[in-house]
Amino acid sequence: MATSTLNPGKQLEHGILAMPTSEEESRQLFVTSLKFHLATKVAPGNKLAYEQRALPAFVKERGSEPANRHEIRHLMDNDPYFRMWGAMQRTSQEMMWHSVQLSVERQNADIQNRGNTVAAPLGSLTLHPEMPVPAYVSAVDIHCMPGNYHGEYQPDDLANGAVYDRAVWLYVMGRMGPLNDDMGQSLSSYLQQHRPDFKPRRILDMGCGVGHSTLPYADKFPEAELHGIDVGAPMLRYAHARAESLGKRVHYSQQNAEKTDFPDGHFDLIVSHILVHETSHKAIRNIMKEAYRLLAPGGLLVHLETPPYGAMSEFDAFLLDWDTRNNNEPFWGGSHELDPVELAEISGFGADAAFEHLQPSAFEEAAQRRTQKFQAGDFGGGGAWYLWGAEKKA
Amino acid sequence: MIELPRQAKGDRPIYLGDKTTDNLLSMLLALAGEVVVLRERLDSVERIVSEDDSLKAKVDAYRPSPDVEKERDAWRAQFLDIVLRPLKQDYEDLESRSGAKGYDEAIEIVTAVD
Numbered sequence: 001m002a003t004s005t006l007n008p009g010k011q012l013e014h015g016i017l018a019m020p021t022s023e024e025e026s027r028q029l030f031v032t033s034l035k036f037h038l039a040t041k042v043a044p045g046n047k048l049a050y051e052q053r054a055l056p057a058f059v060k061e062r063g064s065e066p067a068n069r070h071e072i073r074h075l076m077d078n079d080p081y082f083r084m085w086g087a088m089q090r091t092s093q094e095m096m097w098h099s100v101q102l103s104v105e106r107q108n109a110d111i112q113n114r115g116n117t118v119a120a121p122l123g124s125l126t127l128h129p130e131m132p133v134p135a136y137v138s139a140v141d142i143h144c145m146p147g148n149y150h151g152e153y154q155p156d157d158l159a160n161g162a163v164y165d166r167a168v169w170l171y172v173m174g175r176m177g178p179l180n181d182d183m184g185q186s187l188s189s190y191l192q193q194h195r196p197d198f199k200p201r202r203i204l205d206m207g208c209g210v211g212h213s214t215l216p217y218a219d220k221f222p223e224a225e226l227h228g229i230d231v232g233a234p235m236l237r238y239a240h241a242r243a244e245s246l247g248k249r250v251h252y253s254q255q256n257a258e259k260t261d262f263p264d265g266h267f268d269l270i271v272s273h274i275l276v277h278e279t280s281h282k283a284i285r286n287i288m289k290e291a292y293r294l295l296a297p298g299g300l301l302v303h304l305e306t307p308p309y310g311a312m313s314e315f316d317a318f319l320l321d322w323d324t325r326n327n328n329e330p331f332w333g334g335s336h337e338l339d340p341v342e343l344a345e346i347s348g349f350g351a352d353a354a355f356e357h358l359q360p361s362a363f364e365e366a367a368q369r370r371t372q373k374f375q376a377g378d379f380g381g382g383g384a385w386y387l388w389g390a391e392k393k394a
Numbered sequence: 395m396i397e398l399p400r401q402a403k404g405d406r407p408i409y410l411g412d413k414t415t416d417n418l419l420s421m422l423l424a425l426a427g428e429v430v431v432l433r434e435r436l437d438s439v440e441r442i443v444s445e446d447d448s449l450k451a452k453v454d455a456y457r458p459s460p461d462v463e464k465e466r467d468a469w470r471a472q473f474l475d476i477v478l479r480p481l482k483q484d485y486e487d488l489e490s491r492s493g494a495k496g497y498d499e500a501i502e503i504v505t506a507v508d
Contacts, residue, residue, distance in 0.1 A: 009460065022456045026434035030427045033470035041474075042481055048488040081484050084419075087409035091420045094402075095427060101398045108396050140404030147399050154396055163398070328404040 008365035011169040012178040015245030016115055016238065018162045024103040028166070031096045032173045038092060039371055039378040042085050043319075049081040050315060069309065069318035076318070089377045090326055093144045100167045101146075104159055115158045115241040122249035123226075125240040127233050131254055136280040137231055140328040143171075149209070149232030161238020165210045172380035175366035176212070179246075183273040184213030185362035186385050187304050188220040191269075194357075195300075200224050200268035204294065206257040206287065207231075207275030211239035211250060213304075217271070218248040224269075227262075229255040258286035265296040273304045277335035284338065288347035288390075298394035301349075306374050307358065307386040309336045322376035340388040349390035357387045426477055430470060437466070 013019060020028055054075050059065060066072045076082045104111065133150050141148040145167070147160050168180050176182035184205075191198055200221055205214040208228030218226050228250055230236055236252045243250045255261065257275065270291045276284055291301045309317035317336070324333040344354035361370070361383050371381040410416050438456040442449060458466060475482070 007460070009463065021454055022438055022458075023431055023435055023454075026431045027427055029466070030430040030470060033430075033467065033474060034423070034427075037471065037474040037478065042478070042485070045481070045485040045488055048485065052488050081481075081488065083409045084481060084484075086407070087416055087419050088423065090406070090409065091423045094420070095423060097402075098400065099427070101400070105396055105398060141402035144402040144404070146402045148403070151399070153398060159396065159398060326407055328402060 007178060008363075009174060010178060011166070011174070011180070014179075014242055016111065016162070016165075016241040018100070018104045018107055018111060018166050020103045020166075021106075024099070024106075027099045028096075028103070028170055031092060031099055032170050034088075034092050034095070035171070035377060036173055036369070038085065038089055039375070039381060042088070043375055043377065046076070046082050046085060046319060047315065049079050050076060054079050066314070069314045069321055072315060072318040073321070086322065086326060089322070090144075092377070093327060096167055096170050097145055097163065100163050100170070103166070104162045108154075108159060111162050112154070112156065112158065115161075115237055116156050118241055118244045121240070121244050122247070123240065123243055124251045124253075125236060126251075126253040127236065128254045129233065131231070131256065133231055134256060134258070134279075134283065136278070136283055136331065140330060142278055142328055143323075144328050149230065149235050152234060156237065158234045158237040158241070160232070160234040161210050161236075161242075164235065165212075165238065165242065168212065173369060175361075175363065175369055175380040177363040177366070179215065180212040181216050182361050182363040182366075182380065183304050183385060184216035184271075186359050187213070187271055187273065187302055187387060188216050189362045190302075190357060190359045190387060191300075192220065198269075198300070200299075202267045203227065203269045203271070204229065204262070204267045206270060206272040206291075207278065208239060208252065209235050211243050211252070213271075213273035214239070214250055215243060215246065215248045217269075218243075218250060221269075225251070227251045227253070227267075229253050229257060229260060231256055258283055258290055260290060260294065262294055264293055265299075267294050268296055268299045270294060270299070270301045271304070272302075276303050276305055276338070277329060277332050279335070280331055281334055284335070285343065285346060288343045288349075292348040292390075292392060295392040297392055299392045300389065301392075302387055302389040304385050304387055305335065306379075306382065307336075307384075308338070309333075312374070316374070319375050327376070338388075340390070344390040347390070349392060353390040353393060355387075355389060355391070358384050359387050360384050426473075430473060433469075433473075434466060 058075055066075055151160055153159060202225045203217050203221060205228040208214045208230050211228055214228045228239060233254055236254055240252050295301060321333050323329040340354040340356055341351045345351040370383045371378055372383050374382040408416060410419060438453045442452045
């Protein structure tokens with residue numbers, strides 16, 4: 001099913017989606033309106049508060065401007081306008097999860113039943129319940145989602161998969177399309193535009209979650225065998241049911257991207273979408289080495305994230321960095337200062353095999369609702385994605 | 395029926411000086427959300443009541459058309475402009491700071507004898 005045939009303003013009602021009642025939908029859409037209001041009408045005032053009062057006061061006292069985003073943060077932490085924006089941003093996040101939980105809880109039995117009774121599947125689901133959850137996932141509930149990716153509250157639970165699917169649509173204010181797939185669409189478009197002859201036989205999506213970004217590869221590379229791995233069982237159960245309801249063949253398995261059970265040289269293409277910032281300094285190095293092992297000669301590794309801090313002003317970096325301490329994304333800051341060249345070098349690809357690219361969002365229908373800024377609380381509003389990775393020499 | 399946990403693991407920062415003020419803000423925003431829910435439910439009722447009397451089922455099943463969605467989008471945006479007016483005030487003060495006159499100055503102006 002091509003996204004161009006879908007209503008661009010609605011999340012697609014696939015077979016496993018937690019469809020809200022009209023009242024639940026009002027509660028949910030209020031959150032997106034609140035987030036849009038904060039991003040477009042409140043967030044811009046942070047810069048004014050900085051330039052009009054915080055910065056002049058700092059310069060007057062110290063005789064120089066803040067040296068980096070950390071100094072800006074310490075300064076702005078005392079600004080009442082910034083604090084109010086932050087309090088509202090944090091609350092909007094909590095309201096978002098709550099508004100979806102209520103809807104998922106009401107239809108829990110139905111979702112569980114549909115999710116666990118997939119008839120004649122095209123793809124597959126392989127779980128490893130004994131697999132340890134890595135510390136960077138278990139330390140805090142990422143982006144404030146209660147229970148995180150791995151929390152289970154009933155046998156064969158997929159509730160948090162259902163919560164995540166709907167909440168992402170609200171979080172990005174619908175700007176990643178009816179299937180929340182703008183990241184996968186954009187990355188695969190990059191491949192088609194820049195490497196038109198690239199025909200991967202096997203594709204791996206690391207940290208696939210509920211498969212939002214995985215499914216576009218089934219359409220773009222129909223001949224390829226498509227795999228998705230994640231540490232969260234509820235995500236994978238849901239991802240499997242979702243892919244099947246959409247008629248896409250994907251093989252999902254519960255695995256840690258740092259060390260998988262696939263053989264050497266098994267894949268031609270390895271991708272990840274907003275995985276890197278949810279790992280750690282050590283884990284991303286392991287993931288790079290594992291990707292090198294898993295790729296066949298001539299194979300390609302591409303990670304998708306928001307742009308690195310080095311490409312923006314210290315103040316803009318400070319604003320984008322809000323998630324690190326306020327949205328339970330402890331590696332957000334660290335991941336935005338990674339050096340693709342260094343990582344390619346230490347993982348075996350070689351420094352000269354690294355690349356970076358800024359790719360425009362594939363979902364053009366949302367252009368009017370994008371701010372064209374990379375700022376906290378405005379995910380999917382930038383209109384582009386930062387790609388980085390490495391090619392394994394043939 | 396299950397009840398998922400409401401609290402995310404990880405300390406919540408203090409934003410507005412103390413927990414109480416933060417809680418007041420969270421309650422205010424939750425209340426604002428429920429006002430929207432109520433308003434939209436009423437809107438559904440108003441659109442349905444003229445057709446038929448099986449209100450409850452119809453209200454629950456009501457799905458706004460793209461046009462209605464646009465109206466509601468606009469209404470929510472206006473609602474937020476009204477309720478969150480104090481923030482806009484702060485924004486405007488920051489914008490016009492250079493030209494702002496202190497209140498004491500206004501008193502001086504109106505009480506000046508000459």
